[in-house]
Amino acid sequence: MTSPVLVALDYADTIDALALARRLSPELCRLKVGKELFTRGGPQLVERLQELGFEIFLDLKFHDIPNTVAGAVRAAADLGVWMVNVHAGGGRRMMEAAAEALAGRSRRPLLIAVTVLTSMTDEDLRELGYSEGAEARVQKLAALTRDSGLDGVVCSALEAPGLRASCGKDFCLVTPGIRLAGDAAGDQRRVVTPADALANGADYLVIGRSITGAGDPLAVLQQICSDIA
Numbered sequence: 001m002t003s004p005v006l007v008a009l010d011y012a013d014t015i016d017a018l019a020l021a022r023r024l025s026p027e028l029c030r031l032k033v034g035k036e037l038f039t040r041g042g043p044q045l046v047e048r049l050q051e052l053g054f055e056i057f058l059d060l061k062f063h064d065i066p067n068t069v070a071g072a073v074r075a076a077a078d079l080g081v082w083m084v085n086v087h088a089g090g091g092r093r094m095m096e097a098a099a100e101a102l103a104g105r106s107r108r109p110l111l112i113a114v115t116v117l118t119s120m121t122d123e124d125l126r127e128l129g130y131s132e133g134a135e136a137r138v139q140k141l142a143a144l145t146r147d148s149g150l151d152g153v154v155c156s157a158l159e160a161p162g163l164r165a166s167c168g169k170d171f172c173l174v175t176p177g178i179r180l181a182g183d184a185a186g187d188q189r190r191v192v193t194p195a196d197a198l199a200n201g202a203d204y205l206v207i208g209r210s211i212t213g214a215g216d217p218l219a220v221l222q223q224i225c226s227d228i229a
């Protein structure tokens with residue numbers, strides 16, 4: 001599997017999610033299961049997607065006290081997922097507890113932390129009381145994530161060049177907010193095309209509605225894969 005594409009299965013119905021998965025191919029993408037679909041389908045749905053041959057990014061963005069997050073990350077690892085995440089805003093002790101929960105496993109998921117959601121702007125951050133903009137805040141949270149022993153971060157591909165420079169080539173950069181040229185941004189604010197995201201240094205591209213909302217999702221996925229090959 002060399003494709004960097006992670007298709008976000010944001011469905012309200014497990015039947016629709018499984019139907020889309022059956023139209024796609026594990027050769028072309030991994031699948032991301034987020035809060036809505038997991039709340040509908042639970043671990044059984046993740047297992048069914050894995051049985052179809054897909055590696056799963058369990059995008060539940062855990063953010064709680066260290067003991068609780070450690071337990072949640074352990075449960076995700078027991079499910080056999082490929083990647084799991086927490087919120088960097090939970091702080092060093094929370095992230096260290098999450099990393100520690102996976103230590104010593106022969107096979108463990110990649111553990112990454114969300115920095116600043118790609119739906120947020122500098123103005124949104126100001127409203128929350130942060131004086132720095134998204135770029136600076138992402139840098140700060142990524143440094144804390146790396147120092148806490150995690151594998152990488154979720155960020156916008158706009159921040160990828162700076163993070164490559166500061167965090168090195170082995171730090172995993174997972175980038176949602178991906179839009180094909182001409183697609184509506186919707187609720188996303190820091191958006192980048194697939195080719196530009198990879199050129200900026202992203203490792204993985206999270207793509208939801210540009211694929212799932214298409215008339216022929218497989219054709220769009222194939223086009224993206226051939227454009228970035």
Ligand SMILES: O=c1ccn([C@@H]2O[C@H](COP(=O)(O)O)[C@@H](O)[C@H]2O)c(=O)[nH]1
Nearest residue numbers: 008034116117118176177206207208209
């Ligand atoms: O900062 C973040 C973190 C996670 N996401 C998730 O990625 C997908 C994006 O879907 P699109 O339809 O391509 O906008 C979605 O599941 C989000 O929960 C994010 O967008 N930004």
